[in-house]
Amino acid sequence: MELTEFISRLESRILSTDVDYPNVTNLCYEAKEYGIPTVTVFPNMIDMCRETLKDAPVKICALISYPHGGFSPQQKADECANAVLHGASEMEVVGNTRETKSQSRAYLVDEMRLVKETVGRDVAVKFIIEIEMLSDEEAKLACEAAAEAGVDWIVTSTGEYCTLDENRNDKMLVPTVHEVGLIKETVGNRVKVQAEGNIVDVETALALLAAGADRISTPCPVKLIREFMEREENGNV
């Protein structure tokens, strides 16, 4: 894989408590400088990103109904419509995982379809299925619902959760090769796959791309780019 292709498969995101203005605008400046195609922010930061990016070919993706996906389908559609008005051209919507776990496929399809119909063809719609909370069967159900509803992307996770490491300290979750592979196997080419979580090193990113991810969403894209360049210099790519 060439560097330009690797960069084209990245998405930059800022979601934790680092969401102050300098960090948000820095996200945009990095995207412009390195050619990262998309930045993902909360809806209240869309205006700032739009101002910072101006005419740069960087898309703004809005996070909808984050982090629990606890809006009704209409409320999700309303938030998407509002985000489009502010200037977002991609929507990353947290799906209703509780309904997934309750095997409510029809609910999921209706929700996803309503969002997609609301924003129209020109706006990419991504649904986060929270695969870290799902069994393989539940994940397949969510993926099939997404394919049926015609969404553009399935996203693995919100990136919000953590587990405990061996020292009982917080360890942010990272999607696994198995999880990404499962999604890809289920949807094939019907829906694109975005791996999202605490993906902070190029090795993990490349492994997830190899497993079938079409895009990597990361809080530190420049770090990944630099590590990729190092690997290129060392002849490891």
Add this chain to the structure above:
Amino acid sequence: MYDSEMYECSVISPFLSFYGNDVIEKEIIDGYRHRVRSIIVEPYQIPMLMEMHKKYGNGFTRTAMTIGYPYGGQTTEMKVKLMRYAVEWGVYEVNVGIDISAMLSGDYDRCYQDLKAVVDAAGGKCTVVPISWVIKVPLEMVDRICNMYVDLGLTAMKTSPGLHHGDMKVEHVEYIYRHFGDKLEIEIAGRCRTREKAELMKAAGASVFHISSWRRMCAGGQDIQWDFETKTGGYGEYKDRL
């Protein structure tokens, strides 16, 4: 505190993503049965909660909803829309995520205007409880935002959104109570995971506890757990960090 007192100052939130609908229903029913202080849900669960409130309401347990949880990252228009929705449904209180981007950037005016719009939309018909970030910010900032709450006529504040965002300390409670205890009820969230800690915080001035493992903390019961390693969940012994 007696166990019953601990229940009566507990806020439960049956909306985590690994809950199926059967677990949500059980949590709500048990919440009413044990007379918890509030049951807080996500907007899409409000019709169900209000229906259950009619059936199981005990004259004490309040209905509650989240807006802009946890980072206050929704637009003001969306927060206002959701507040109007809560008012229409007769929800008792709403936890509102304040605009943390504005707050961390020192843009208090934006933070204030955002929250004011929500308070105005509540129109006095719904108690607004802003979610602060006491754990993550310096005390000077805590002062600023608490003063903002008082200026807006609010009477309660929540210390943290919980999740993995850090541990509330008794010292935080002591500080807030010392400066604002006569104006703001203090609702604790943020890894208060032992009864002992809750008792100390109550003694320091806290009134309400938003806790994930409420059954365990109130009366030594078992709460629903999710194991990310095995991807299984169920009621069981507490395994997370205290």
